[in-house]
Amino acid sequence: xxxxxxGHTVAGWTGTAIATIGSAVVGAGICTVSAVLITGGLxxxxxxxxxxxxxxxxxxxxxxxxxxxxxxxxxARDLSARAGHADCWGCRLAGRALxxxxxxxxxxxxxxxxxxxxxxxGEQEPAVAEAR
Numbered sequence: 001x002x003x004x005x006x007g008h009t010v011a012g013w014t015g016t017a018i019a020t021i022g023s024a025v026v027g028a029g030i031c032t033v034s035a036v037l038i039t040g041g042l043x044x045x046x047x048x049x050x051x052x053x054x055x056x057x058x059x060x061x062x063x064x065x066x067x068x069x070x071x072x073x074x075x076a077r078d079l080s081a082r083a084g085h086a087d088c089w090g091c092r093l094a095g096r097a098l099x100x101x102x103x104x105x106x107x108x109x110x111x112x113x114x115x116x117x118x119x120x121x122g123e124q125e126p127a128v129a130e131a132r
Contacts, residue, residue, distance in 0.1 A: 008072050011061035015052030019045050056090050057081060064088050 022044030029037025055061060059078045063085035067076075084096025 008074055008076075009055075009061050010074065011052050011055035013074075014055060014060075015048050018048035018051055022046075022048055053090055053093075057094055057096070061090075 022041050024041070025044055026038055026041030029035070029039075029041055052061070059081040061081065062071075062078055063080060064087055071078075081091075082096075084091035084094070
């Protein structure tokens with residue numbers, strides 16, 4: 001087992017396999033000058049993104065960052081996926097988690113919901129104020 005927690009998920013390997021097949025179909029379409037194969041391959045590649053995202057949201061992916069070593073096995077299911085992961089753009093797109101665990105679907109006491117407190121003063125952030 002490697003010292004890094006990357007690629008050890010069902011979502012990651014499934015998405016990679018589907019994207020590889022899509023890329024091969026696009027390549028075959030380019031070699032045979034077939035618009036049907038190129039379009040089909042691009043569709044398969046786009047489907048790989050959706051399949052990976054769906055698997056991540058159902059718990060077959062992983063949250064951002066490194067998990068504990070005992071959760072690195074291939075079939076480990078992420079039980080915190082239902083509430084959403086803090087700082088995860090896939091969960092943000094699904095409306096599950098917004099900036100550091102604040103968002104819809106988060107229950108009190110979960111790891112994602114117990115992030116640091118944020119004071120809202122109503123003032124614009126400097127980067128936002130400069131952009132306007």
